[in-house]
Amino acid sequence: MILKFDLSNENLALLALPSDEELCYAVPFDVDENGAFIDNSYVAVTRKRIFVLQQGALKQVYKLADCQKIASEPQIDCGLFLITTKGEEWVAARFSGKHLSRFSYVARGCMMLLAGKHSLVSSDEYEKICPKCHRALPGTRECPYCTKKGGGFIREFFSLIGPYKKQLAVILFFMLLAATITLLGPEIQKHLVDDVLLNRKGTLSEALSFLGILFVLSIGILIVNIIKAYLSSKLGSTLSRDLRAKLYHKIQILSLSFINDRRPGELMNRVVRDTARIKEFMQDVFCNMFTVFVVFVCDMVYMLMLDVKLALISFLFIPVVILAATSFRGKIHRLFHRQWQKSDDVNSSLQDVISGMSVVKSYGKEESETQHFNELADAYAAINRRNEVFWAIFYPIFSFAIGVGVYFITYLGGIRVLNGEKTPGQLLQFINYTSMLYMYLNWLTNLPRQLMNLINSVERINDVMSQEPRIVNREEATDLAIQGAVEFRHATFGYKSYKPVLEDINLSVKPGEMIGLVGASGTGKSTMINLIMHLYELDDGELLIDGKDIRDIRLENFHSQIGVVLQETFLFSGTILNNIKFAKPDATYEEVIRATKMANAHDFICRTPDGYNTYVGERGYNLSGGERQRIAIARAILNEPKLLILDEATASLDTESEYLIQKALERLTEGRTTFAIAHRLSTLKDADRLVVIDGHSIAEIGTHNELMEAQGIYYKLVTAQLEMQKVE
Amino acid sequence: MPKGPQKGSNSAGGGEEEFNLEQMEKETEEMLKLRYLDDSNAVFERTQGGFVSVRIKEEFYPRVQVIRMFPFSDPEKYISIRTPDEHSKEIGVIEDMKQISKETRKMLEEQLNLRYFTPIITKIINIKDEYGYAYFDVVTDRGACRFTINVGGHAVVHLSETRILISDIDENRFEIPDVTKLSARELKLLDLFL
DSSP, X not given: OOSBOOOOHXXXXXXXXXXXXXXXXXXXXXXXXXXXBOOSEEEEEESSEEEEEETXXXXXXXXXXXXXXXXXXXXXXXXXXXXXXXXXXXXXXXXXXXXXXXXXXXXHHHHHHHTXXXXXXXXXXXXXXXXXXXXXXXXXXXXXXXXXXXXXXXHHHHHHHGGGHHHHHHHHHHHHHHHHHHHHHHHHHHHIIIIIIGGGOSOHHHHHHHHHHHHHHHHHHHHHHHHHHHHHHHHHHHHHHHHHHHHHHHHHHSOHHHHHTSOHHHHHHIXXXXXXXXXXXXXXXXXXXXXXXXXXXXXXXXXXXXXXXXXXXXXXXXXXXXXXXXXXXXXXXXXXHHHHHHHHHHHHHHHHHHHTHHHHHHTTOHHHHHHXXXXXXXXXXXXXXXXXXXXXXXXXXXXXXXHHHHHHHXXXXXXXXXXXXXXXXXXXXXXXXXXXXXXXXXXXXTHHHXXXXXXXXXXXXXXXXXXXXXXXXXXXXXXXXXOOOEEEEEEEEOSBTXXXXXXXXXXXXXXXXXXXXXXXXXXXXXXXXXXHTTXXXXXXXXXXXXXXXXXGBOXXXXXXXXXXXXXXXXXXSEEHHHHHGGGOTTOOHHHHHHHHHHTTOHHHHHHSTTGGGOEESTTSOOOOHHHHHHHHXXXXXXXXXXXXXXXXXXXXXXXXXXXXXXXXXXXXXTTSEEEEEOSSXXXXXXXSEEEEEETTEEEEEEOHHHHHHHTSHHHHHHHHHHHHHHHO | OTHHHHHHHSGGGGGTSOOOHHHHXXXXXXXXXXXXXXXXTOEEEXXXXXXXXXXXXXXXXXXXXXXXXXXXXXXXXXXXXXXXSTTOOEEEEEEEGGGSOHXXXXXXXXXXXXXXXXXXXXXXXXXEEETTEXXXXXXXXXXXXXXXXXXXXXOEEESSSSOEEEEOTTSOEEEESXXXXXXXXXXXXXXXXX
């Protein structure tokens, strides 16, 4: 995301910056104080001042030294840039949703300048609109229009299909064969008419032999088309499978931040839908593309060779065909889009009612719901009927419009036949070529849309492929047998550079120590754990494991030595056994059983019908929350981790399973460095030290007793929970 | 009691306040109350910076947030006056903007205009549909504007049979209060998205 726009010379002249005062940020705003849209208005920031430029005039200048607070405050569909000076909060600028996140970054950047920090914030978010051509970007960094002008895209597409040269060559051969046979047909028909049928020149056997040739040709084209379609589908499937595999692998190695920045469905769409689009393109469009091109060009050349005048006249109808084809397609698209939307309405209403049946029934609303549904169904039926009628009436008209040139050619050609300038067979041949021309033209008019779909899909795929994972093994990274000492040194981190979650964290943990992390929600406890798991990297400062920088330990090696139990236990679709063995696939049965016994999971597993082979996960055997949790604990134990992470591992469980899990965890944490987050503070009573996080940093450290004596935040939290328990 | 608003201003102190069950019960009890504000009990004043403050007897709030409870169905009624901090608590409710003095009403309307920004489309100049995105060129009550919507998504929401809201890719929203009042040409342009 751009945080420093280029200002025009007029605007720069207004700022009149001295040579030692450099622009740090310059972002546009688009709404004035009366709420009207404006352009050419910017907030510009240097290390000393904040300028507000509005429509070619300098509206306001704030000295950074006078500012106490600079903030971007989201409103409804707009936002305000607020500056507090001398205790008074001022609305410095107003903007629509377009610039909301931009101003959040800039506000944070200003606050950092205010605090005397030298670093500037930057944003990895993508722009939504291409700043050059103002088209919407399909979720990519680069604009497919601006960067792929000319041969760029074609090159990219060929680099995609490049590895399949052999298959391509075979398909190309069949495409040319199909073109040849298609073009041959009318020529043979001409001979049949002129040399055999007319004036009864030929014999029956000659006629039959011509018919035979025509028959063989149509069979031939059928076979060629089948082979061609088969090969193209095969190539399309292979291509999309390979792409899918590459994408999947890439997504796996990309850092969590890349995945978290996107909506959940988006990456799935790229893996599933965009690769499927490429496959569809290969089998529906690509396999015919060259045939159509070749036939189209040869067809025109043939027509010119046969009869220049007539050919030129029939070319005159090309615009008519293009117009008819595009407008008809547009109309059809509109109509069926509506139909599709209405059917969507019907479906979602149905889904609503069925999934909320108990509510509908308990409020006695069956009648009104039925009526509502009937209304939707009627609307759908009406639109469906209308579309069918439209199709029935207009399709013949459309075919007529496409073929109108043919009628014209028949008339003109017919006159020539009557005058003896042309044989009937030649006319027939010409007419056939003309209809072929229009037919293929119709096909070609649809090509741009399909090509654009393909370009967008390829672009979205390349966007993922060109991402560099932010957390990679350093060259000097080595394996380390972890003892369990963890140390944070001046650690600072935020998921977005404008919003730090942890600031200047200093904490040293000895091997085998159990640390309880305490604090209100959203204070950064889970973030700290994410950092220890090396899912994210620090923005500033150091994180040391046994005195070694965490980035110098090989990722795979590090992750094989940590165990994790989270609040939301994720079990993969598969058996209980496979889920437990996830971290250590070569574990023996005995090891698995020992682990499940430690986790108090063995007994309930034995009670399930298929024991350790019971299928769990989506659509699998239904395990309770406590049971899933114990499987997760077994999974963590099996790995023999030196570093253990428990994030709300006992939350939302009933008392009995909590007791069992508590016991399991006690065994688990023995002799291992453990970081535990728990909302219920009694769970952390065994912790060696408690770390209270508040306001982005560590507020208190100490044992339970020390912190209770200090009567700080922890003391208050504990008494609050005790009070609440009394109420219960 | 006047402690309330001050708490919001030094925001770091979430955990600093002593936990007190009585206090908490009192607060929950207060949340149940629907306190109506009008000229007799509340004094609103503009701040220098462009906001509004309110004094209700001995309570003083240096800046308040003014929000609509029913922005679509009844934008003039049930206006909630709240504290502007993250935990935004309700200070009181104005039942009907018509029942307060002109001066106060103007002040609060300015605040509403500052908070809400949903331009009303008065004229559609053109809509270009290109590969999954539609580019709108319109005139609104806030001036001329161009915006882009995602065709595949649920960009157009029907508030009623004839009233629609269009969300663009930046999550701005635009309203057409009555589609039947559009010209035949405008309707044809919009047709695909209805």
